[in-house]
Amino acid sequence: MNIVYEVLSEENIYSIKDLCNELMAYQKSKAFIHPDFFDNMCFETRMIPSIKSAKANYIIAAKDGDEIVGYAYSTIASKFTYSGGFATLQCDAFFDFDSVKNEDVGSLSQFYIKENYRNKGIGTAMFNMSMNWLNSFDSIDDIFIFVSNGNDNALKFYLGKGFKISHQILDGFITVLRNFN
Numbered sequence: 001m002n003i004v005y006e007v008l009s010e011e012n013i014y015s016i017k018d019l020c021n022e023l024m025a026y027q028k029s030k031a032f033i034h035p036d037f038f039d040n041m042c043f044e045t046r047m048i049p050s051i052k053s054a055k056a057n058y059i060i061a062a063k064d065g066d067e068i069v070g071y072a073y074s075t076i077a078s079k080f081t082y083s084g085g086f087a088t089l090q091c092d093a094f095f096d097f098d099s100v101k102n103e104d105v106g107s108l109s110q111f112y113i114k115e116n117y118r119n120k121g122i123g124t125a126m127f128n129m130s131m132n133w134l135n136s137f138d139s140i141d142d143i144f145i146f147v148s149n150g151n152d153n154a155l156k157f158y159l160g161k162g163f164k165i166s167h168q169i170l171d172g173f174i175t176v177l178r179n180f181n
Helices: 012-032 035-040 043-052 124-136 152-160
Strands: 003-008 056-064 065-077 104-113 142-148 166-170 174-180
Touching: 003 012, 003 124, 012 035, 012 043, 012 056, 012 065, 012 104, 043 065, 043 104, 056 124, 065 124, 104 124, 124 142, 142 152, 152 174
Parallel strands: 104 142
Antiparallel strands: 003 056, 056 065, 065 104, 142 174, 166 174
16 A cells, blocks of 8 residues: 545546545444435535635545545635535534634535545544645634534544534534634
8 A cells, every 4th residue: 555645626626526425425324313414415515516615625635556545625715604504404504603713714624535544544644734734824713624423433533633522513413623722
């Protein structure tokens, strides 16, 4: 296994379409609160709208040879982007806007590694690259991560990286994590 990390341009985003759809299926398989919410979530309903609404996007792919085995997708967006919905779901705001210092927020929006490549340091490498990118913006003080219910491994991973649970939305469907600087 010789993992190489590559930053993908928005023009090459379709190279992770299958992995994005695997992520949605994985999240549905783990969910115990409203797994049906994932029925309408896919690359076209999650990734594409997010890319279009963000002010900046950062997509890192982990490759084993020619095969992409994982990806991390981070965004910089107006905090008001998070005011009324998640993918195809409508909800209250994702967080209290008054608690956010600036107009824009950072988010580690999607993160997925194929099963056979987990627990090999790939996630930490992609997480660190994503955080370095997010922290390179002087205007960003607040970074959020949204973890689907039942994805306990992801929750433990992010807590181990210093993020803290802020609150839950959609009746516990999503746990909102936040950096508290």
